Amino acid sequence: MTSVQRIISPGATLGVLGGGQLGRMFAMAARRLGYRIHVYCPEGDTPAAPVADRIFHAPYEDLDAVRGFARTVDVVTFEFENVPSATSEACAESVPVRPEGRVLHLTQHRLREKGFLRDHGFPVTPFRAIGSLADLQTATRELGLPGVLKTASFGYDGKGQRTLRDAAEVPAAFDGLEGEEGIYEALVDFALEVSVVGARTLDGAFAAFPVFENAHAHHILDVTVCPARIPPDLEAGARALSRGILEALGVVGLLTVELFVTRDGRLVVNELAPRTHNSGHLTLDACVTCQFEQQVRAVCGLPLGSTDLRRPAAMANLLGDVWKDGGPRWDRALADPDVKLHLYGKAAPRPGRKMGHLTTTAPTAGEAIAAVRAARARL
Ligand code: AMP
Numbered sequence: 001m002t003s004v005q006r007i008i009s010p011g012a013t014l015g016v017l018g019g020g021q022l023g024r025m026f027a028m029a030a031r032r033l034g035y036r037i038h039v040y041c042p043e044g045d046t047p048a049a050p051v052a053d054r055i056f057h058a059p060y061e062d063l064d065a066v067r068g069f070a071r072t073v074d075v076v077t078f079e080f081e082n083v084p085s086a087t088s089e090a091c092a093e094s095v096p097v098r099p100e101g102r103v104l105h106l107t108q109h110r111l112r113e114k115g116f117l118r119d120h121g122f123p124v125t126p127f128r129a130i131g132s133l134a135d136l137q138t139a140t141r142e143l144g145l146p147g148v149l150k151t152a153s154f155g156y157d158g159k160g161q162r163t164l165r166d167a168a169e170v171p172a173a174f175d176g177l178e179g180e181e182g183i184y185e186a187l188v189d190f191a192l193e194v195s196v197v198g199a200r201t202l203d204g205a206f207a208a209f210p211v212f213e214n215a216h217a218h219h220i221l222d223v224t225v226c227p228a229r230i231p232p233d234l235e236a237g238a239r240a241l242s243r244g245i246l247e248a249l250g251v252v253g254l255l256t257v258e259l260f261v262t263r264d265g266r267l268v269v270n271e272l273a274p275r276t277h278n279s280g281h282l283t284l285d286a287c288v289t290c291q292f293e294q295q296v297r298a299v300c301g302l303p304l305g306s307t308d309l310r311r312p313a314a315m316a317n318l319l320g321d322v323w324k325d326g327g328p329r330w331d332r333a334l335a336d337p338d339v340k341l342h343l344y345g346k347a348a349p350r351p352g353r354k355m356g357h358l359t360t361t362a363p364t365a366g367e368a369i370a371a372v373r374a375a376r377a378r379l
Contacts, residue, residue, distance in 0.1 A: 006202055008074050008300040010034030015073030015095070017087065018080030019046030019055070021344040021354065022276050022292075025284070026079055027051040029292035035300075040069045047344040048079075066090040077253055077299045078275050081107055082154055098253040098299040099274045106249070107272045110183045111152045120248045122241060123268050125260075130182035133174045139184040140170055149173050152181040161219075163187065188268050190260035194228050197256045197280040197291050198242035199298040206246060207294070207304040208239040209287060212279040213365075214258075220352065223372065224279040225314040225365045226286065230261055237267050245272065254295045256280070278317065278354070285340045285359040286313030311361040314368035316376045318356040320349035332378035333358060339375045 008014075014030050016023045019041030027037040027048050039052040042059045049055050054072070058065035060083050070076060070091040077098050088101030106112050110127075117124045128139035130149065140147060145167065151160035160180075162173050174182075193216065198208040213228035214221055228235065242257050249255070256277035260268045280291035289297075289305025297304050322328050333339055343356035358375050362368040 006301045012036070012074040012300070013038055013053070013072060014296065014299070015040065015069060015076040015091070016048065016052075017041075017060075017076060017078050017083050017091075019043065019048040019052075020079055021047045021346075022079035023048035024051055024344055025281075025290075025342075026077075026276065026292045026295055029290060030296045033293065033296055035296065038069060038073050040066065045347065047346060050345060060084050060087045063087070063090045067093065070094045075299050077295065078104065081274050096252075096299075099249075099251045099255065103249050103251055103255070103274045107274050109153050110150060110271075111181070113272055114183070114185075116249075117245070117269055117272075120244075122245060122248075123266065125186045125188050125268055125270075127183050127185045130174070130177070130184050133171060136170055136174045136182070136184060137167075140164060140167060143184065143186040146187045148185045148187060149177070150183050150185070151177060152183050188260045188270075189263050190268075191263045192228070192230065192261040193258065193270070194230065194238060194261055195224075195256055195258045195277060195279040196238050196242035197254060197277055197283075197294075198239075198246050198251075199254050199294045199304055200246045200251050201298050201304060202252050202301055204247075205304055206243050207307050208242045209280060209283055209291065209294075209307040210309050211235050211238045212282070214279050218352070220319065220354075221278045221317055223314060223316050223369060224282055225312075225369050226282055226309055227312060227365055229365060231265075234261060234265065234267060241267060241269065245269070253299050254291065278357075279315075281342065281357050282313040282315040282359050283307075284342065286310055286361050312363065312365045312368050313359055313361045314365070314372040315357050315359045316372045317354055318343075318358065318376070318379075319351065320353040320355055321351045322355070322376075322379055323349035324351070328379040330379070333375040335378070336360065336371060336375055338362060338371060 013036040024047040036053045038054045039048045040056040056069040076091040146165045211228040256273040258271040276291045283290040340359045360371040
């Protein structure tokens with residue numbers, strides 16, 4: 001196949017598994033480039049629905065519906081990684097799936113993911129598989145306390161995890177797994193959490209965005225700033241890790257690497273997400289190419305766009321909690337002309353639910369953070 005034939009050109013139809021805000025912003029970027037978008041998602045009334053050309057509403061397990069969806073598109077990608085393997089395999093019968101289902105399969109399971117990283121020489125915290133109380137007792141003895149116990153599958157935003165500080169907590173923590181397979185990780189003494197969104201094409205071209213520095217609140221991403229306030233060697237090291245991991249996995253598409261920067265200046269990989277990432281939302285307003293356009297380019301075989309940061313930027317998430325005292329005062333947040341508002345079109349503002357975000361750009365990272373926090377506080 002020549003490289004010309006590998007290109008999925010504007011006018012083609014892109015399929016997305018998942019209909020949340022990442023799918024919505026992907027669809028908006030794809031439409032701008034002249035593609036059509038079909039979204040497959042089990043839930044009704046999702047953020048991607050109003051901006052998609054067609055919605056397929058059915059469970060991921062309905063493989064006939066999945067095959068029907070795949071037959072209407074030219075390529076399938078993801079905005080949500082906890083899709084069953086059988087779903088991506090059913091799509092792959094008729095069209096390329098990018099990244100491939102095996103990448104999804106690996107990143108859906110913390111033990112598989114950390115095992116792969118460790119075996120390929122990427123830095124991860126020591127960890128053990130937990131299938132019994134005895135396993136957890138041995139793991140806490142060997143790796144020490146404190147440590148973090150997580151479910152091996154389907155965890156995100158800190159769900160299904162607990163920090164253990166004392167051997168007396170071990171039995172209750174094991175019971176908390178409720179029979180699910182677990183992973184026990186040595187606690188990382190980190191100074192900062194950062195992430196790198198990298199993209200790779202079928203031809204092996206690679207581009208990473210500048211490193212994002214992330215602050216969490218209650219296990220949910222709260223504020224991201226770029227450039228990250230880390231030395232140039234760590235910035236380069238994080239981007240090199242991103243490249244190494246995408247190449248080792250043979251990713252075609254986007255993949256986000258979440259990392260810890262330890263107090264003694266090392267990088268430790270925490271998690272992989274085979275898709276765009278909340279920390280990359282500031283690329284919409286601050287980079288030459290946004291992460292969603294980069295996903296379109298990567299999965300369609302187009303040349304990757306420049307990831308250069310035009311201006312330091314910060315992003316603050318807007319959770320449903322912002323609505324608790326009545327409707328937010330958007331006019332107050334936007335009184336600063338450098339503030340950009342992004343809302344995902346979700347009807348019900350439940351506490352903890354990601355409803356939208358604000359981005360600011362400023363002469364320095366510190367000023368961008370101060371401005372975005374101030375804008376959110378004015379809501
Ligand atoms: P995760 O669900 O693995 O992304 O973890 C959610 C958050 O918990 C991370 O962003 C960290 O703040 C914290 N965390 C997870 N694993 C560890 C670890 N091994 N050591 C220290 N903090 C951790």
